[in-house]
Amino acid sequence: MSIARRIPTLLTAASVAVLLSVAGAGLAAPASGAAASPVAERSARVPGFDAGGVYDVYQSNATVRVDFSQNAEGRLFGSARSGSTVGTVREGSVDGQQVYFVIAWSHGPVGRYTGTRGPDGRLSGTTYDLTNPSSQATWRTERRF
Numbered sequence: 001m002s003i004a005r006r007i008p009t010l011l012t013a014a015s016v017a018v019l020l021s022v023a024g025a026g027l028a029a030p031a032s033g034a035a036a037s038p039v040a041e042r043s044a045r046v047p048g049f050d051a052g053g054v055y056d057v058y059q060s061n062a063t064v065r066v067d068f069s070q071n072a073e074g075r076l077f078g079s080a081r082s083g084s085t086v087g088t089v090r091e092g093s094v095d096g097q098q099v100y101f102v103i104a105w106s107h108g109p110v111g112r113y114t115g116t117r118g119p120d121g122r123l124s125g126t127t128y129d130l131t132n133p134s135s136q137a138t139w140r141t142e143r144r145f
Contacts, residue, residue: 047074047094049117049145057113059127059137064103070094076101087111099123102130113139121145 052070068078076092092101097117115125121144129135
């Protein structure tokens with residue numbers, strides 16, 4: 001291999017070594033050895049679907065009506081209602097086919113919901129009360145995303 005062909009390879013390897021030494025061991029180069037482009041990194045964080053809207057979440061112990069909005073980064077915002085009890089979304093996100101949100105209910109419990117988008121487009125998962133972790137339920141939607 002000629003020196004002209006080896007220089008870009010050596011520069012790439014040197015760049016990775018410098019980045020690793022500055023950023024620490026938690027940062028690793030992709031398996032190909034080439035640095036990931038900013039476009040590839042951004043697209044890896046793009047939500048796989050929009051969970052925004054008003055729809056019912058059918059829990060094994062209740063029905064919750066959610067009113068979500070979702071921004072371009074996949075963050076969820078909004079409110080929820082179950083009977084006369086209201087809740088506010090403390091945090092939430094969509095990442096690929098995964099969904100996560102936390103609802104703080106007006107009567108005290110704080111529900112943590114995690115789930116996935118199935119092949120049929122419906123969401124399903126589990127929830128538990130952060131203030132009483134033994135209080136758990138499964139949940140699903142009829143709406144397709």
